Amino acid sequence: MSTEAQDPVKPEPRAEFEAKSRKDRPTGSTHFGDTDFGEEEVGDIGDATWGEVAQACCVHDAKTWGFIFIGTCGALFFLYFFLFSLSLLGNAAKVVSGCQAGGLLSDETNPVASLVIGELATALVQSSSTTTSIVVTLVGADAVSVNSGIYLIMGANIGTSVTNTIVAMGQMGSGDQLERAFAGATVHDLFNLLSVAVLFPLELISGYLYYLTKAMLPDSVNKGDKWKGPLKKIVSPLAGRVIKANKNVIKEVATGKVESCAEYYPVLCVDGVEDYKHCASSCDKDAGEVVGTDCGRVGLITCDKKTGCPAFFQNGATKGDDQTSGIICICISLLLLIVCLMGLVNVLQRGLLGMSTRVIYKATKIPGIFAIVIGAAITVLVQSSSITTSVLTPIVGLGVIQLEQMLPLTLGANIGTTVTGLLAALVSGKVEALQVALAHLFFNLSGILIWYPIPFMRRVPLEGARALGKWTRKSKAIPPIYVIVVFFICPLLLLGLSALFMQKTTAFTTLGSLIVVAIIAAIARFIWFWKKQDGRQKFIDCLDRRQVMSETIKTLPEDMVMLKSKVGQLAEHTGLPEDEEAVEEIAEEKPTDEEAAEPVEAAATEETS
Structure with missing residues (x-):
């Protein structure tokens, strides 16, 4: 028996499930829940035996059967x-x-x-x-x-x-x-x-x-x-x-029995009673069942003989x-x-979780x-x-x-x-x-x-x-x-x-022909770009850049928190204040280069004298 066939397929106890990788297993098999689960190709999946499938399916302890149920x-x-x-x-x-x-x-x-x-x-x-x-x-x-x-x-x-x-x-x-x-x-x-x-x-x-x-x-x-x-x-x-x-509304509009859905409105229930007999039944079909002088009328929402009128049915409703x-x-x-x-x-x-892909692939x-x-x-x-x-x-x-x-x-x-x-x-x-x-x-x-x-x-x-x-x-x-x-x-x-x-007129036919020619030319240009000018790779590169940008934006808040933490540690180590206002006050109190140079120039002048 090959090494791949000897891979144990019985799931681990649920308390011990951890994210793993097929690289961690001697057999190199992939299990559901692995960190590299998405990297496995169909050709990489090994072949399991029906005995292994039966064991993974039916051989469990009482606790596992409880979880399965x-x-x-x-x-x-x-x-x-x-x-x-x-x-x-x-x-x-x-x-x-x-x-x-x-x-x-x-x-x-x-x-x-x-x-x-x-x-x-x-x-x-x-x-x-x-x-x-x-x-x-x-x-x-x-x-x-x-x-x-x-x-x-x-x-x-x-x-x-x-x-x-x-x-x-x-x-x-x-x-x-x-x-x-x-x-x-x-x-x-x-x-x-x-x-x-x-x-x-x-x-x-x-x-x-x-x-x-x-x-x-x-x-x-x-x-x-x-x-x-x-x-x-x-x-x-x-x-x-x-x-x-x-559905009768759709069929009757499609077959031309009615000109539009407006003919079904407003909804009318005989004597104001909302049920199938008083709202949705036809007078010709159920004449003996409908009481009152008028026929019931329903629109796009109707009632059912067994379940009655639905929650969103409303007597007197309009199409809107x-x-x-x-x-x-x-x-x-x-x-x-x-x-x-x-x-x-x-x-x-x-x-x-924990099931070998070999077993699932064999079973399906x-x-x-x-x-x-x-x-x-x-x-x-x-x-x-x-x-x-x-x-x-x-x-x-x-x-x-x-x-x-x-x-x-x-x-x-x-x-x-x-x-x-x-x-x-x-x-x-x-x-x-x-x-x-x-x-x-x-x-x-x-x-x-x-x-x-x-x-x-x-x-x-x-x-x-x-x-x-x-x-x-x-x-x-x-x-x-x-x-x-x-x-x-x-x-x-x-x-x-x-x-x-x-329309079968010269003007519309010519316009349609020009649009068709333009579309065909655009399709031909796209195919040329896709096949001959490496358009497919350019498109994938564009998607990659968007993906990197999206991931960067997502991680930016976390990066900023870490950066602030590092700045705080640096300020604590150097004695510099963390507060931005305190830094500005120190900067205002600190003399500029010109102000600091004035006493030096004055001393030099006195010395020369």
């Missing part, structure tokens, strides 16, 4: 409220921006605009499942063509990755964790962006997704039943008691009132998300195809790829899951999230709706076939994400800038250019 309960507590905060964030985002998202999705436009609208709508409502369901509904209602629906779905694939990128920013307290977490989050972004970069022009030229899915479908499909994942049944009711978004409530809930959810993320990370860190290293299946299965259960990747992101930040293992898990999440669209299509009973849902599935499968099986291609998103993580370590301004530029500024720029060409 308490830690598990704590982790589950923080995980539940972490998921609750994500659900609350999604509900609140739909309330705040649901009208805008519905308006965006309602327009039948060109492919580029459809792609951007899908991305922006998903980023606004914080849910690709919601966007996909609305797109499927639009196609089923003949409000949007199948081709436009495919491009909207492509955009939704990009927009869904904004959530876990925001979650990664919750680990800004530690440079090591932020680097790994941001890389783990952006590997999802880069895969989706690269897939769109290849498959969007391919679909534009050949329409292969359209014709492939059309050939697979019958002339008609039977309606299916709605299905909710078990996790939604556990988390959603609690979030629904705080605020519950009315509901959106203000949504903004408040977004702030609450973000605060709760950060607190739960910090708690979850802290509990996991304590549980892993599974073949890529199985990781894809696991990611898909988890996403089907939770009904959200954002939840899957958001939960995995802090685990990557801790170093439990390597970046190479995160990629196939996120690919599986992409596959799993297509189930929501398929179920929505089956409920609609329209062939066209099912065609769009299948196009979503085959789009993700095509992206996996392009970027994952071949190691050389796989390295493109991995190395890109790893570079972003390293830059984030040097400057914590990178994550917010990245989110704003990638998910909002660039899409809005593309949407503006698309609008210029949609």
Whole structure:
């Protein structure tokens, strides 16, 4: 047996945990909690046996089992409220921006605009499942063509990755964790962006997704039943008691059934009673249940049959009132998300303290195809790829899951999230709706076939994400800038250019062409600077200088305290006063050089005489 394999993996007693280094161990293995934990590369991790994994997992004394039980309960507590905060964030985002998202999705436009609208709508409502369901509904209602629906779905694939990128920013307290977490989050972004970069022009030229899915479908499909994942049944009711978004508003604005959200206001509850029967039920559907002469009416915030009206529901509310409530809930959810993320990370860190990385790597290293299946299965259960990747992101930040293992898990999440669209299509009973849902599935499968099986291609998103993580370590301004530029500024720029060409006039077409040429020239100049003029190294040097300056500013108060202490010791030794005013008084009393020279000159004159 090799020396590396003989490394003991059983954690030390918790009272004796100390920060160590792999240099201190004869085997050179790294343990969680080591001072040089972040320096270990994947290739440096030794191979453990399954016997060692079993020993580290299951062989403990009674005291350690007690710690494990308490830690598990704590982790589950923080995980539940972490998921609750994500659900609350999604509900609140739909309330705040649901009208805008519905308006965006309602327009039948060109492919580029459809792609951007899908991305922006998903980023606004914080849910690709919601966007996909609305797109499927639009196609089923003949409000949007199948081709436009495919491009909207492509955009939704990009927009869904904004959530876990925001979650990664919750680990800004530690440079090591932020680097790994941001890389783990952006590997999802880069895969989706690269897939769109290849498959969007391919679909534009050949329409292969359209014709492939059309050939697979019958002339008609039977309606299916709605299905909710078990996790939604556990988390959603609690979030629904705080605020519950009315998805029908978004769908009806998108399908054109109503012109704007203003038609839903003011909120009206029959006889002033705030419950589902008097506020949210339809007169046509539940005529026998509603008492009074008027129908109830709800806006962006609605009531639920089982849980009733949420805390932020208000009879007589205006659109502004509901959106203000949504903004408040977004702030609450973000605060709760950060607190739960910090708690979850802290509990996991304590549980892993002293554990050998060889054991963790062995336990989590599974073949890529199985990781894809696991990611898909988890996403089907939770009904959200954002939840899957958001939960995995802090685990990557801790170093439990390597970046190479995160990629196939996120690919599986992409596959799993297509189930929501398929179920929505089956409920609609329209062939066209099912065609769009299948196009979503085959789009993700095509992206996996392009970027994952071949190691050389796989390295493109991995190395890109790893570079972003390293830059984030040097400057914590990178994550917010990245989110704003990638998910909002660039899409809005593309949407503006698309609008210029949609005018179909010589002036606007010429202006749009000039802007496109300028953008292409700027990109070409940037690539030349980056590749030929050592721009990459100059950028890294700039980040290094900013990092040094930031660290200097942080340590300056400590340095000043030490400097004052040294000055005090020097003053005590020399007899000089420490007080600045006393020093000034002595300086005033002390004669100047000219005054001191006058008696000497006078004496010299007398001597000469």
